[in-house]
Amino acid sequence: MEPRSEAGERLVNGTAEIVAATLRVVAEQVRDQEDRADLLATADRVEASTYADCCPLCQEVTCDESCPLAPVRKQGEADPSHGLTDAELHERCAHPDWEYRTTKGPRKQWDDADTPPSDAEGDPDPTWERNVDVGRDGWERWDYTEESYWRRRKQ
Known part of the structure; x- marks a missing residue:
């Protein structure tokens, strides 16, 4: 294996950012809420791993106290949802204190659109309760189906 050059490292990091952005665009097109959440979580992991092997400042795998990025990298490892509001976490179906579910039915013929999961x-x-942070205030209509998005606190 060849040693990585600085230009090669930037290319790898740029590619990871492109892949993460692409996954987010694709996730917006996916109808199933769980699949969408999986794609967004994968995008977050890809983006987070951009500099996982090596710190861009000190060039070490694990920063020590002398590196100015050490607190930031440690904080990012400890809390992947750092900086996101509750609404943003609910939109991604990724809030750590909640669980999420999707119910589905036929388009414009679904009598149970407001019925919570069984x-x-x-x-x-x-x-x-309806997850109003996803779709159109907790529901979405597609070509052949409708989906209702739900959430509840973990028990």
Whole structure:
């Protein structure tokens, strides 16, 4: 394996940013909420790993106290949702204190659009609330289906 040059390192990092941006664009086109959340999480991981091997300042894998980026890199590792509001986390279905679910039905023929996900017995579970941060205030209409987006606090 050839040693990486500075130009090669920049190319790798630029490619990771392009891949992350592409995944986010694709995620906006995906109808299934769980698949969309997986794509956004993958984009976040790709973007976070851009400089994972080596610090751009001190050129070390693990920064020591002398590196000005040490606190920032440690904070990013500890909290991947750092800097995102609750609404942004709910939009990505990624809030650590909540769980998410999607219900689906036929377009303009779905009587249960406002019925929350079912519990183990098949009855609507009242602990779910509409996730108004996704879609059009918690729902979306597609060519052949409609989706309702739900969230509830983890128990």
